[in-house]
Amino acid sequence: xxxxxxxxxxxxxxxxxxxxxxxxxxxxxxxxxxxxxxxxxxxxxxxxxxxxxxxxxxxxxxxxxxxxxxxxxxxxxxxxxxxxxxxxxxxxxxxxxxxxxxxxxxxxxxxxxxxxxxxxxxxxxxxxxxxxxxxxxxxxxxxxxxxxxxxxxxxxxxxxxxxxxxxxxxxxxxxxxxxxxxxxxxxxxxxxxxxxxxxxxxxxxxxxxxxxxxx
Numbered sequence: 001x002x003x004x005x006x007x008x009x010x011x012x013x014x015x016x017x018x019x020x021x022x023x024x025x026x027x028x029x030x031x032x033x034x035x036x037x038x039x040x041x042x043x044x045x046x047x048x049x050x051x052x053x054x055x056x057x058x059x060x061x062x063x064x065x066x067x068x069x070x071x072x073x074x075x076x077x078x079x080x081x082x083x084x085x086x087x088x089x090x091x092x093x094x095x096x097x098x099x100x101x102x103x104x105x106x107x108x109x110x111x112x113x114x115x116x117x118x119x120x121x122x123x124x125x126x127x128x129x130x131x132x133x134x135x136x137x138x139x140x141x142x143x144x145x146x147x148x149x150x151x152x153x154x155x156x157x158x159x160x161x162x163x164x165x166x167x168x169x170x171x172x173x174x175x176x177x178x179x180x181x182x183x184x185x186x187x188x189x190x191x192x193x194x195x196x197x198x199x200x201x202x203x204x205x206x207x208x209x210x211x212x213x214x215x
Contacts, residue, residue, distance in 0.1 A: 043168030047100040049093045053114070056090035057121070057153065064125060068132055068140050083125070090118060103167055110160045116151035124149050135154050 060083050067079035094115060102108050124146040132139035 021091065029108035042101060042103055043164050045109075046097065046103070046164040047161055049097040049101060050114075050164070051091050053118070054154070054157050056086040056093070057118075057150070057157075059086040059089075060125065061150065064143060067129065068136060068143060071136070087122070094118070103164075107163065107167075110156070110163060112154075114156055114160060117149075117156050121146075121149050121153050124198055 008036050009094065063079045063082035063086065067083070097111055098108075102111065128139050128142050128146070133141055172187075
């Protein structure tokens with residue numbers, strides 16, 4: 001191989017190493033960015049929507065007790081407005097979650113389960129409100145008897161929040177692992193490129209020296 005060809009080979013190796021490094025770096029950077037941004041893009045919005053559902057449930061609970069405790073129709077109508085607004089808040093949060101925040105099949109099943117719990121809760125509220133028209137004391141007892149429904153619903157929502165926190169932590173770990181692997185890969189590619197170029201240069205200089213040493 002002539003000196004010119006060897007120089008061209010070294011240049012080609014250098015270019016190949018740079019291109020390979022750039023390609024792998026770009027791919028891995030995109031993976032790191034995707035994993036690192038998962039919390040802000042998905043986990044945080046998901047948790048906020050679930051918090052909105054939980055806040056709505058608490059507001060309904062408070063409004064229901066006000067409804068049962070206040071005998072005047074005007075006070076009951078005010079409580080009904082609070083219940084209606086909180087129900088709309090819950091429905092909006094669930095719809096937004098299903099449209100924008102579902103991460104996987106487990107997440108989808110959990111939001112369906114949350115809807116079932118909330119539907120059961122709303123049905124129990126309707127029964128209590130209907131009973132309150134004729135038997136306020138019986139309605140209050142029925143409200144207390146439905147505490148198990150509330151507990152089950154709140155437990156499901158809190159578990160769903162924990163699942164989203166788990167997904168966020170897993171994404172952060174993936175980002176860290178990918179970053180570390182990218183760094184190692186870049187170092188290896190650089191080292192290999194340097195070794196190959198160094199070897200070619202050594203052979204080139206060695207032969208050139210031997211050629212000049214000939215009488």
